[in-house]
Amino acid sequence: MAYELNTLVDMFNSYLISELTSSPNTVEAYYHDVQRFVQFLEMKEILTADNITKGQVAGYIRYLSRLGLSSSSIARNISALRTFWSFLVVNQYVENDPLEGVELPKMAKQIPDVLSVEEVEKIISAI
Secondary structure (H helix, E strand, C coil): CCCCCHHHHHHHHHHHHEEEEHHHHHHHHHHHHHHHHHHHHHHHHCCEECCHHHHHHHHHHHHHHHCCCCHHHHHHHHHHHHHHHHHHHHHHCCCCCCCCCCCCCCCCCCCCCCHHHHHHHHHHHHC
16 A cells, blocks of 8 residues: 555654654654655655655755755754654555665764964963
């Protein structure tokens, strides 16, 4: 039986709230992220969860990048979709997991803030 994506997203949202005891912020973020994926699929006239491919997931990740999302935001979107698809597979709404093997984007490493030579000299002279 083919389930409509919007119905599955609503069921997933209920699952997040009732069974995962996720924080309200996580529930809202995951719901928003999964809903954006559904909207992306609807633009391609895909309305059910059956037979969604890794290629479509890859296209969605490129779409998020074109929207200007940061690597960490894209990673959170992928995490939300992984949780969603895990829910679908465990509850036997779908058979395949198109996110299997999808890697998270590389995160930019931030250089820590350090004291300048002048700041270190001021600290030393204050002692």
